[in-house]
Amino acid sequence: MTNEANDIFKQARQGSVAAIIQVLNEKLADSGVRTRAIFADGILQLLCEGVTLEQLDQTPLVERIRQILEEIAPRNIRRVNINSRIVREQQLLWLEEISRDPVKQVLWSEEILLKKPNLLKQWSDDWSDRSAAQAKSDVTKASVVKPRLSKHREQSQFRRGVIGGAIVSCLLLAGGWVFHNRFGTSTATNLQAETTKPTSAQSNTASQTKSSTAPINNSRAADAFAEAVRLAESTSQASQSAKSSAEWLSLAAQWQKASDLMATVPSTDNRYKTAQDRVVTYRKNSEVSLEAARRNQNTAAPETSPTSTEPL
Numbered sequence: 001m002t003n004e005a006n007d008i009f010k011q012a013r014q015g016s017v018a019a020i021i022q023v024l025n026e027k028l029a030d031s032g033v034r035t036r037a038i039f040a041d042g043i044l045q046l047l048c049e050g051v052t053l054e055q056l057d058q059t060p061l062v063e064r065i066r067q068i069l070e071e072i073a074p075r076n077i078r079r080v081n082i083n084s085r086i087v088r089e090q091q092l093l094w095l096e097e098i099s100r101d102p103v104k105q106v107l108w109s110e111e112i113l114l115k116k117p118n119l120l121k122q123w124s125d126d127w128s129d130r131s132a133a134q135a136k137s138d139v140t141k142a143s144v145v146k147p148r149l150s151k152h153r154e155q156s157q158f159r160r161g162v163i164g165g166a167i168v169s170c171l172l173l174a175g176g177w178v179f180h181n182r183f184g185t186s187t188a189t190n191l192q193a194e195t196t197k198p199t200s201a202q203s204n205t206a207s208q209t210k211s212s213t214a215p216i217n218n219s220r221a222a223d224a225f226a227e228a229v230r231l232a233e234s235t236s237q238a239s240q241s242a243k244s245s246a247e248w249l250s251l252a253a254q255w256q257k258a259s260d261l262m263a264t265v266p267s268t269d270n271r272y273k274t275a276q277d278r279v280v281t282y283r284k285n286s287e288v289s290l291e292a293a294r295r296n297q298n299t300a301a302p303e304t305s306p307t308s309t310e311p312l
Contacts, residue, residue: 004246005026005246008022008023008250009023009072010129012072012074013072013073013074013075013125014074014075015074015075015076015077017037017038017039017044018253018257020037020044020069020072020074021035021036021037021253021256021257022249022250022253023068023072024037024046024065024068024069025249025252025253025290026246026249027068028064028065028068029245029249029293029294029297030297031050031055031061031064032050032051032052032055033048033049033050033055033056033061034048034049034050034087034252034290035047035048035049036049036094036256036260038095038260039077040095042079043079043080043081043111044074044077044079044080044081045081045083045095046065046080046081046082046083047083047084047085047094047095047098048061048065048082048083048084048085049084049085049086049087049088050084050086050087051086051087053086053107056084056085056086056107056108058084058108058110061082061084062082062110062112065080065082065112066080066112066114069114070114070115073114073125077114078113078114078116079111079112079113079114080111080112080113080114081109081110081111081112082109082110082111082112083098083106083108083109084106084107084108084109085105085106085107086107093263093264120171120172120175124168124171124172127164127168128168131161131164224261224262224264224265225261225262225265225269225271225275227261228258228259228261228262228275228278228282229258231254231257231258231261232255232258232278232282232285234254235251235254235255235258235285236285238251238254239251239289242289242292243296244296245293245294245296245297246293248289248290248292248293248296249289249290249293251289252286252287252289252290252293253286255282255283255285255286255289256282256283256286258282259278259279259282259283259286262275262276262278262279262282263275263279
């Protein structure tokens with residue numbers, strides 16, 4: 001599970017919206033808040049849902065989401081618009097619904113600007129990811145050769161890792177010292193000005209969210225039905241062996257993604273009626289998986305699989 005969590009975190013850092021949702025849901029599971037997201041027009045549109053108003057208290061929830069996203073530091077994502085509302089049984093194109101009538105659809109909405117990650121740190125993370133991938137590839141290749149060659153390659157890789165780590169550490173220390181002395185004061189002032197920028201009025205928020213709604217790509221909509229079915233089938237198979245809270249959270253995110261994909265099938269498609277029925281089915285499967293994750297976390301005991309679903 002540790003390797004799987006690391007892989008998901010790396011995908012989130014690369015800018016995968018599905019991975020970002022999974023990381024957010026896992027870290028916010030203790031608060032009972034569940035998230036959904038769409039990336040449109042350079043803005044990550046985020047929807048937070050909870051059962052009670054206390055779970056959706058704006059100030060602490062926005063700050064916690066900011067900390068999680070800045071820890072992830074997703075590529076090419078700096079603007080995030082956070083919306084909140086009480087959880088609903090049926091949800092189709094939630095961003096379109098919010099844009100059409102924001103006053104009735106959300107409790108509150110706030111746009112935040114993520115702090116730009118340090119370039120040296122980002123370079124170091126990329127280098128570490130590439131080194132880890134290369135090391136994994138070397139180990140896989142080494143497993144099919146003679147033991148002596150395998151041992152030699154592992155020792156060589158270890159030496160390269162130690163030398164590379166020492167070089168990166170020195171570069172980070174030197175770069176951080178130079179950056180702090182030359183740009184530290186002005187950067188801190190700019191960041192403080194950005195984070196203390198007042199929230200826009202409700203009318204401005206409505207216009208921003210409306211302008212950020214991106215038209216659904218026709219080619220993607222054409223394949224959405226088939227993609228959603230494939231995703232639902234693989235998720236249904238995975239649910240038969242799920243036990244831990246993290247596994248159920250991952251399944252919940254996959255069911256929700258399948259529901260969102262199915263919801264993009266246009267009304268002109270002859271499978272539209274079937275797609276609408278499966279939107280509701282996949283959504284309910286997501287809720288069942290989320291509830292299993294909560295029970296597993298509360299009891300700290302292996303969860304048996306809930307009633308299986310047919311992702312037809």
